[in-house]
Amino acid sequence: MKIKVGFGFDVHQLKDAHPFIIGGVDLGHHKGAFGHSDADVLLHAICDALLGAANLGDIGFHFKNTDPQWKGVSSILLLQETVKLITEKGWEIGNIDAMLCLEAPKINPHIPQMKANIASAIAISEEDISIKATTNETMGFIGREEGVVAYAVCLIQKN
Numbered sequence: 753m754k755i756k757v758g759f760g761f762d763v764h765q766l767k768d769a770h771p772f773i774i775g776g777v778d779l780g781h782h783k784g785a786f787g788h789s790d791a792d793v794l795l796h797a798i799c800d801a802l803l804g805a806a807n808l809g810d811i812g813f814h815f816k817n818t819d820p821q822w823k824g825v826s827s828i829l830l831l832q833e834t835v836k837l838i839t840e841k842g843w844e845i846g847n848i849d850a851m852l853c854l855e856a857p858k859i860n861p862h863i864p865q866m867k868a869n870i871a872s873a874i875a876i877s878e879e880d881i882s883i884k885a886t887t888n889e890t891m892g893f894i895g896r897e898e899g900v901v902a903y904a905v906c907l908i909q910k911n
């Protein structure tokens with residue numbers, strides 16, 4: 753059995769009156785993440801962790817932020833495309849562990865739905881997906897609610 757680990761990071765700017773979608777859940781907050789796609793910072797970090805583990809480059813290489821095909825797209829689709837890329841190379845996902853860093857809103861109540869969205873999108877068990885959150889204790893651009901950050905690690909395996 754061959755095993756690899758991967759690491760991903762993403763950051764998005766927050767803007768007033770913009771949808772805030774994380775893990776495929778619309779948080780219904782007064783501000784939200786801005787990007788070329790739906791700016792789902794969690795799913796982008798997970799995509800980068802998976803691509804990194806398989807040594808397949810990064811999310812911006814596969815899904816260019818100038819390509820109209822990805823304009824406003826749900827990042828669930830980008831995650832599914834990413835998993836296709838690693839599956840084609842014979843990899844399967846062992847587990848994913850992710851950390852969100854944002855001042856508000858509270859993420860904990862939404863974590864079960866985020867896990868369910870990811871698990872059903874890429875056909876893995878919810879038990880193999882961990883999502884956690886922290887504030888930045890009011891400091892810096894995260895503390896001022898100007899941005900949101902996500903980190904993810906994953907393990908992939910093949911025989």
Ligand SMILES: Nc1ccn([C@@H]2O[C@H](COP(=O)(O)O)[C@@H](O)[C@H]2O)c(=O)n1
Pocket residue numbers: 854855856857858859860861885886887888889
């Ligand atoms: N956006 C967030 C931030 C934090 N949480 C949960 O609250 C706990 C305490 O956060 P601190 O940053 O004050 O340490 C944290 O461990 C998370 O469980 C959250 O749900 N959403």
Ligand SMILES: C[C@@]1(CO)OP(=O)(O)OP(=O)(O)OC[C@H]1O
Pocket residue numbers: 762763786787788789790791792796811812813815816817818822823830
């Ligand atoms: C996802 C892509 C593509 O729509 O765009 P964004 O939503 O701006 O996200 P980012 O994390 O900056 O990088 C990857 C992009 O190419």
